[in-house]
Amino acid sequence: MNFSMEEAIAVLERTPKVLETLFTGLSDAWLVCNEGEGTWNASQVLDHLIEGEKSNWIPRLDMILSGGEGKPFPEFDRFAHLNHAAAPLSDRLSEFKKLRGDNILKLQQLVQHESQLECTGMHPAFGSVKASELIATWVVHDMTHLSQIVRVMAGRYREDVGPWIAFLSVLQPHR
Amino acid sequence: MNFSMEEAIAVLERTPKVLETLFTGLSDAWLVCNEGEGTWNASQVLDHLIEGEKSNWIPRLDMILSGGEGKPFPEFDRFAHLNHAAAPLSDRLSEFKKLRGDNILKLQQLVQHESQLECTGMHPAFGSVKASELIATWVVHDMTHLSQIVRVMAGRYREDVGPWIAFLSVLQPHR
Numbered sequence: 001m002n003f004s005m006e007e008a009i010a011v012l013e014r015t016p017k018v019l020e021t022l023f024t025g026l027s028d029a030w031l032v033c034n035e036g037e038g039t040w041n042a043s044q045v046l047d048h049l050i051e052g053e054k055s056n057w058i059p060r061l062d063m064i065l066s067g068g069e070g071k072p073f074p075e076f077d078r079f080a081h082l083n084h085a086a087a088p089l090s091d092r093l094s095e096f097k098k099l100r101g102d103n104i105l106k107l108q109q110l111v112q113h114e115s116q117l118e119c120t121g122m123h124p125a126f127g128s129v130k131a132s133e134l135i136a137t138w139v140v141h142d143m144t145h146l147s148q149i150v151r152v153m154a155g156r157y158r159e160d161v162g163p164w165i166a167f168l169s170v171l172q173p174h175r
Numbered sequence: 176m177n178f179s180m181e182e183a184i185a186v187l188e189r190t191p192k193v194l195e196t197l198f199t200g201l202s203d204a205w206l207v208c209n210e211g212e213g214t215w216n217a218s219q220v221l222d223h224l225i226e227g228e229k230s231n232w233i234p235r236l237d238m239i240l241s242g243g244e245g246k247p248f249p250e251f252d253r254f255a256h257l258n259h260a261a262a263p264l265s266d267r268l269s270e271f272k273k274l275r276g277d278n279i280l281k282l283q284q285l286v287q288h289e290s291q292l293e294c295t296g297m298h299p300a301f302g303s304v305k306a307s308e309l310i311a312t313w314v315v316h317d318m319t320h321l322s323q324i325v326r327v328m329a330g331r332y333r334e335d336v337g338p339w340i341a342f343l344s345v346l347q348p349h350r
Binding site: 001002003006007010014017018021022025026027029030033123126127129130132133134136137139140141143146147148150154156157159160161162163164166167168169170171 | 189201319
């Protein structure tokens with residue numbers, strides 16, 4: 001096991017800044033391209049990350065630390081963000097940064113002792129899960145979606161790279 | 176085809192800043208973890224990107240625009256960076272940013288007319304390749320390695336996420 005609160009927070013606090021650096025000033029063409037019908041573009045992935053800050057990570061951690069396994073987490077609606085009319089990109093980048101900053105503070109307030117990381121809650125599909133697993137998942141969820149954003153953007157140039165496609169793993173059929 | 180110089184440059188100029196945002200202040204644990212023997216850690220991927228700025232993209236573009244298909248590109252040594260003793264991370268981030276900035280200027284000087292994008296050169300493995308394909312590949316090469324960095328970092332928490340691994344595509348066997 002490699003998890004530590006300090007190193008998890010180090011990644012969590014960087015993600016909004018990474019997206020801000022990548023997205024700000026970028027043309028819409030990069031932000032609205034997707035991988036076909038029913039797939040998300042980079043802008044929609046940002047909305048999904050915002051939704052997670054609002055209704056997934058901290059509420060679930062709170063349930064684990066206060067209620068234990070008595071009550072399962074409500075299902076997280078992984079498509080909720082698709083129903084919102086999108087605000088301007090810069091507003092959504094700021095919203096993500098604000099929510100993430102607030103949530104890192106809440107995380108630090110909720111977890112004051114190492115031993116709390118072993119507390120468990122009830123996942124509706126997985127059964128018993130630990131606080132540390134939830135927080136590690138929050139980190140890797142960021143990475144999954146950073147990876148998705150980069151892959152979706154790269155896909156725009158699938159034909160433009162010509163024969164080099166053979167060397168570019170991000171353009172290979174994805175996981 | 177989706178390629179345009181302006182949009183390609185928009186991505187190329189962001190990559191060093193994205194890496195700077197992600198890496199600066201991050202603990203070594205995130206930067207030196209890898210996917211097993213013979214695989215690269217995040218820090219080594221940065222070195223590979225630096226090597227590309229020195230000996231791959233602009234020299235090859237220059238060959239295409241000045242020499243055409245008469246002489247094949249020299250092979251790009253994709254492992255050259257592994258032989259260098261690593262300078263401090265902050266120095267290497269600055270070096271990448273400086274080299275990339277200089278190379279974007281050279282790119283803009285070399286390609287003055289849309290028609291030059293159709294010029295061809297001789298790739299040692301692929302045969303005839305176009306200038307536009309080389310530049311598009313430069314962009315997607317950045318994305319391939321951003322994706323790799325994120326995947327390698329995420330892999331550190333493979334066991335820590337517990338059952339959530341099933342939902343985290345970045346932890347699935349990779350391409």
